[in-house]
Every structure is written in structure tokens, then in C-alpha cells.
Amino acid sequence: MTLKIGVIGTGMIGRDHTRRIQQVLAGAEVVALSDYTPEAARAVQADLAPGATVYERGEDLIAAADVDAVLVCSTGSTHEAYVLAAIAAGKPCFCEKPLATTAEGARRIVDAEVAGGKRLVQVGFMRRYDAGYVALKQAVETRTGAPIMVHAAHRNPTVPEQYVTPMAIHDTFVHEIDVFRWLLGDDYVSARVTFPRTCAASHAKLRDPQIVTLTTARGVVITTEIYVNCQYGYDIQCEVVGEEGIARLPEPMAIQMRLNASLQTAILTDWKDRFVASYDTELQDFIKAASAGTATGPTSWDGYMAAVTCDACVAAQESEGTAIAITNPERPALYA
Numbered sequence: 001m002t003l004k005i006g007v008i009g010t011g012m013i014g015r016d017h018t019r020r021i022q023q024v025l026a027g028a029e030v031v032a033l034s035d036y037t038p039e040a041a042r043a044v045q046a047d048l049a050p051g052a053t054v055y056e057r058g059e060d061l062i063a064a065a066d067v068d069a070v071l072v073c074s075t076g077s078t079h080e081a082y083v084l085a086a087i088a089a090g091k092p093c094f095c096e097k098p099l100a101t102t103a104e105g106a107r108r109i110v111d112a113e114v115a116g117g118k119r120l121v122q123v124g125f126m127r128r129y130d131a132g133y134v135a136l137k138q139a140v141e142t143r144t145g146a147p148i149m150v151h152a153a154h155r156n157p158t159v160p161e162q163y164v165t166p167m168a169i170h171d172t173f174v175h176e177i178d179v180f181r182w183l184l185g186d187d188y189v190s191a192r193v194t195f196p197r198t199c200a201a202s203h204a205k206l207r208d209p210q211i212v213t214l215t216t217a218r219g220v221v222i223t224t225e226i227y228v229n230c231q232y233g234y235d236i237q238c239e240v241v242g243e244e245g246i247a248r249l250p251e252p253m254a255i256q257m258r259l260n261a262s263l264q265t266a267i268l269t270d271w272k273d274r275f276v277a278s279y280d281t282e283l284q285d286f287i288k289a290a291s292a293g294t295a296t297g298p299t300s301w302d303g304y305m306a307a308v309t310c311d312a313c314v315a316a317q318e319s320e321g322t323a324i325a326i327t328n329p330e331r332p333a334l335y336a
């Protein structure tokens, strides 16, 4: 069976996922496209999916009889309504982060999915599919002994002018929020943010860098440096300190050069290149589960917990240096 997919939002990641489905992955085809700007959807249709129907409204795409599953890749503020419509239609739905722009919105999705009694939603937290993080998780579970601390860094070379301080949480640190819950199998109980002096490359509305300290229910302390104007490259670092040893996230594969009296290894500059293989794996996983009428991978609950933690981190930014408590509501049995 070929899974028939409708893609809502054909900007950067929506176009890229359409290319993946049409040219790289097995078992699915894009039969419907929709975008806030219909010309953008028509351009993707012309370039990648000539057989697809273009819909003016995402709701009509979700309702279309020949659409088996939905990809939500539109702007974040529209995600909640589209995911709720897909759940109401009983169609599996892959949603890019954020699941919703508020914790309340993400909770409404959880409640709708629970009421339906089966998993239909996968959230696009692709780092869980990265071979390096998968190996790190295995090392933490079998070799380091129980984790005590995590030291991490999330560095972007530059960000656009409209990127402001809370975006360092919602847009950037959200990946660490999800991947560390998964890596440690633990939940957060508090968040604290401290700011060194702001770097010269930043601007008045962005305090950069910043250091976020998360504490988990089991007492693991995670410090992450978020530095989005680091200039030199796109660099994701993570080291887990355990009772018996330390495990480190591998660097992306790169040729090592001995040249001009120096030892050199290139560093990537674009986040899309850093996790390209994990985007392929997460979407292939979605196709497999959606073909059986369900979803696997990161859940609506994970999307909701990420939203709750983001809110606490933004509150921690605003009350610099103070620990903000994070409450963990009871997890519904659907996500056990």
C-alpha cells in the first residue's frame, strides 16, 4: 500500500519533506499540498509533486477523501488547529515543532488524542532519530552508570534580526528540552537562566549567550549554553557525566586534514545539514506507523511537556537567576 500524504505549509521544511517523500523514502506519495500563499504550494507541486492537488485551505486538505495522513509544516501558530482537525478526522498527523504555541494548546491536543483512544500524532523532534544521540543513549543506559550531570551547548553562527530572547527557548533550546527527557528517561522539576555579558554581534532585543540549568526529578543537573551568534559554525555539544564514566555525543563525520602546518576538521554551518539523516529516519518511521493507521515516535505528550518546560524557561529568563518550578501533570496511559 502507498500512503497518500497531504502537506500543509510548503515553506522550507514542508518543501524539503515533500522532496523526501517523493524522492528518498519508501511507501508514500504526496497527493495534496496547501499553503498560506497558494503560489508557494503550486511551485512545490510543479517542482516535486505534479500529481498533487493544491488546496487553498488546510482544513479542506485534511478532509479530502484521498488523503490518508497529514504533515503539518506551516507556521507554528496554526499547528494546533490543523492537528486537532486531523485527530477529528481520524488521520495520522506528523507535526513540526512546536506542537502548539502555548502549553494549554498542546494540552487540548493531548486531550483530543486521549479521547479518541489511539495515537495519531508524531511531533517532529528529529534529534531522537540521530545516530549520535541513539548511540549516546545506549552508552548512558549500559556503560556510564547512573547519570549525574549533563553539559551541553547549542550554538548557531548567526540568527536573523527578528530573533529575540524568548526565541532562544522556543525555537532553539526546545530541541535539548525534548532530547534530554528522552535521553535520561526523566522529567524536569526546575529551570534557571543566567546571562553572561551579551556578545557584540547581538542586538538590543536579544540577550546572547545564555545558560539554562534544568534539574530533573532524579536530581540530574543539565547546564546548556545557548549561543546563537557564535560566528564560527553550527555546533551541538553534549556530555553526560555518570557514576562510572562520561559519554560524549559524537561529532558529525568530517575529513581530518593535515595541511599548512595545522590539523583541521571542518565544522558545519547550517542546522539543516547537521540533522539531515534524522529527518529521513523520522519521516520513514511516520510513514510506517501511519500506514497501519497510528503513530509512533515523539508523542503529543512530549510536545506538551516541551511546551510546559519552555514556559518555565521563559519565566526563568524574565526572573534572571531564580529557579522556576516545573510541575509534571499525570501522564495519560496512552503515553505510558
Ligand code: ISE
Pocket (backbone or CB within 6 Å): 156, 171, 172, 175, 228, 271
Ligand atoms: C531552528 O528552528 C532549529 O530547529 C535549529 O535546530 C536551531 O539550531 C535554530 O536555532 C532554530 O532557529
